[in-house]
Amino acid sequence: MSMSDHGPSPKRRNPVLPPRRPTLPPVARTRHALGLSAAAAIGEFALQECRECGAVQYPPREACRSCLSDMLTWRPDNGAGTLLASTVVRRPYELYFREHAPWPTGLVRLDCGVSVVAFLHRACPEAEGRVRVRAYLDRAGRAVLVALPEQEVPDMSEDPLLKAFGNAPKGRNVLVTDGRSDLGQAMALAALKAGAETVWVGVSDPWKAPPGFKALEETPGITVLSLDVTEGQSVETLAGQIGGKVDILINTAEFHRTHSALSRRGVETARAEMDVNYFGLLRLGQAFGPAMCSRAAEKPKNAVAWVNVLSVFALANYPQQGTFSASKAAALSLAQCLRAEFRSSGLRVLNVFPGPVDEDWNQLELPPKLAPAKLASAIVRALEDGIEDLYPDPIARDWHERWRADPKVLEMELTA
């Protein structure tokens, strides 16, 4: 199962030494400062801008530094700037930073006119060199700024900073909860391609012999295991087998039908959607969550991320798929709860909000539809980048924009 072409495995943990307990960077931020983290959660670097005088400022404040207006907004910034000075912080006070010292740190003058303190990628130039600043989420899920070299360099992602802020599958054990769907199969292959050491794939009702599944079973590096998220004992049994080894859980289990509230008599189909999409997540969370949290700081290999494949219909109901939307909204709500409960361990929850995926139940949706393989590779990239919410396709991003602008207007458009 080992992917030897990705280099030697790290040295194993000495089992007689005490376990590493999770420590976190400081989590508290003001409400205004959280705007920076919210942008970083979707992979953006944003700065506060005054809508009255146009001034840009950092760090975030409650009022404009220039004109004292409170009409502040967040606007994306490309992060381009010049490194003014650098140092290495070797003895920080906070436990998390102390454990992971040293921290190369610098002062960057952004082209938009503000100066920021940022951690420095190892490949950054000396002072006066050009850099680009990006916002990442730290283990507490709060934004930190990192200055990267202006151009990509080889093994860019091997930098200890990016490894600490990312949740890359490389060298890790990945569980894909349902390998019957096109997405589940593409996800398993994408994790393998990204260098996962082990890829476990769950399958329920194996007699249905879904297309492509046999080929997946025979792929070296992939192990198929019995898992039915609608069945508590099945979930607990698998957690008993591999729960202490899963570093990344990717929940692809989904029940998808295309009914509105009135187009399908009775509740049985809607109940099945809830049973997989909502209760399935709850069962997985209870069975796998605690063990993953307990291993979130383990070395050399730790549990890093929990991925929920939701739907952009979780944000606002798409009446043509009304009961499916409702089940995904329930799952989103629960995922937020899991995020809160995982927070203290540093285990990241990545919520994925695809628009219509190109699969059989979306046959009657007009293009564009997101190819399962593209969705899978977007999820891998989102893990590597350490983001928290992924809108992987143009439709999803459009919905997200409209939802952010005014959820009520979006609802009115969808229910017209």
Add this chain to the structure above:
Amino acid sequence: MNAPADSTLAGLVADLACGRVEVVDLTHTLSPDFPQIVLPPEFGQCAPFRIEEISRYDERGASWYWNNFSCGEHTGTHFDAPIHWVSGRNLPNNTTDTVPVENFVGPVCVIDCVAETEADDDFLLTVDFVKRWEAEHGTIPPRAWVLMRTDWSKRGDPAAFQNYDEVGQHSPGPDPDCVRFLVDERDITGFGTETIGTDAGQAAHLKPPYPAHFYLHAANRYGLQCLRNLDQLPATGAVLICPPLKIRKGSGSPLRVLALVPRPEVTDA
């Protein structure tokens, strides 16, 4: 034969006690692992058996263990009432709560189709086959249960039990004429199988589709499926006991199916 009822039952009790009458369990264990019938995905689906703990001597209930379970009426070893099929929808006493209870106890004939099923997963039981069986074991008596023994229940692997390929399920069952013969000419009470349904896996393509369901229930007769241990029954002479749950207006129900089997070789202890 004409002994008063009290001595008949006393004799039965004595025979049960000494093993001259054996009770055989024809039921699969209700568990999430046992496969359920699966229709094409556009249809409504029968729920599989599921079980969730209420408490287990813990903070949810300190001194007691119990579960909530859920399933469809047609999950596991189960009974089909006539209202299950459209052909039996308007008959009297056609639901699990109204079927006359005397129908739940009766003589049982077991037709051995093991060799034929081993040779052909899609084996269909025919009138000729039944008549050859009768030539050996005697005519099926009126109001008997007829069970089709295939040893299909010995397929412990769900994939082998379901036996799907790209055109669906392959499993044995009766052909249309055979069901009509059993109902019209032999007046059976019901028909039972070891497979997931009373009909063959490919019975959607018979005329009429699903003939066992269609003809049995049209005549207010019953079905049993997912039976096991039929290899422990004699061809004739056993008694079947199969009361379903008394679900109001139920179309069927999981149930415990038992057979009383004479063991004449056992002598008094």
